Amino acid sequence: MSFLVTIVGTTLSLIMTILFAYPLSRKDLPGRSFLSFFTFFTMLFNGGFVPTYLIYTKIFHLSDTVWALIVPYLLMNAFFVIMVRAYINSNIPYEVIEAATIDGSNEGNTLLKIILPMSMPILGTIGLMTAIGYWNNWTNGVYFIHTNRDLYGIQNYLNSVLSNLAFLQSQSNPNVKISELPNISIRMALAVIAILPILIAYPFFQKSFVQGIAVGSVKG
Template identity: 65%
Template sequence: MIHENKAFRFFTNLIMIILVCSCVIPFIILVASSFSSEASLAQYGYGLFPKEFSFKAYEYIGGVKSDILHAYLMSFMYTAIGTVVNLVISLLFAYPLSIKDLPGRKVISFFLFFTMLFNGGFVPTYLIYSKIFHINDSFAAMVVPYLLMNPFFVIMIRTYMTTNIPTEVLEAGRIDGAGEGKLLWKVVLPMSKPIIGTVALMTAIAYWNNWTNGIYFLTVRRDLYGIQNYLNQVLSNVQFLATHSAGFVSVDAIPNVSIRMALAVIAVLPVLIAYPFFQRTFVAGITVGSVKG
């Protein structure tokens, strides 16, 4: 039995090492490529270490640093406001569904789950947002569509509340005269920190990485671009210059491949900084909240 346990631990540790390497090595290659010269990337390809150090990509980005800082600020605003509103809507939706004697609970849960399988499609959704709600070229265009409420998060929160908050605690609060709002604020939310942190992290990442809303709904107001849309615009400009300047300038004068890597590094930095603070709650919440209840 001891030898079997040792063999099991060895193979599980080996699998985890392989998985970790499969996640870490591509990021190392990404960073190394961002500090490589365009000529070395064209000649040697990608590697764990730069063949020839170069800061051309970051120098090119530094030339528009004021615009990048503005795009960063917009992304932070979209992420903060969108995450808070998403959490409020999800919690107010999930808490009633966690009450087992709620009238119509199964019907509401069915309609919630139904929206995860079927939706109106892109064209009707776009027409509703643009022609009825008129959110084109506005702050709401980057916050409301597609991300403001996710039924999967509602189900996760409801499952967590159902399985981890004892009914006796809620009943005791009701006996003491607490209303549902007070129970939610004083009892349910403090006991739901892991799942709240998990949903907050997943929602924040979705908002931070969102660039489709900018493409669909921001056609004139480029000043509302978040970091993802702005970096995509910079990349398009670089590709245009590289294509139409062929034969007139050197390869390193307009970094094309390396700047893609540098832009990816800049875009992912806030996520890397924020994740360690949410790691503990994320693991606990995703483990418990994903269990069907």
């Protein structure tokens, strides 16, 4: 479930982010200033936990579904949208887009054949950060998974193990020898298990990560 949620969530997040950021980077987009402000506004204010929880559970009915681990809080990040928009404006000359339009390219072809190939560094950067967010997330499982524990990912499982261990330590049961419970060793082993996939994946994204973070000027 952790791999499924991470792969599907990261893919959908990248698609939605580029589809939102590319129009915002176009100077001829009607209402561009309002949409940019609206995107930035969501970084400062939100509806709070209770209204958000009610919307996801009562309106969208995401409880006890795999989408409860993908959609809430993680599917699209306004900060990532702003990063991609800034990268497109700074590193992809607008003249390239105009030349493609003059040659008869529509917006879809321009996005797929020009914008995406030239935006791979920033997409790799936000893809890595999004994947880390999905892999490390355990709050969605706690908030939205109530009965179907088969949907638990590795982080929820590890959190459950640690909670059960803490519960056993708090009990005065003569059959349980607190000193024999492998508290520190279990925590260290679980930490290694949780971080190992990220350590394996990071070297493959390191180059794109460095290039994407260093959003610089237009390169000729």
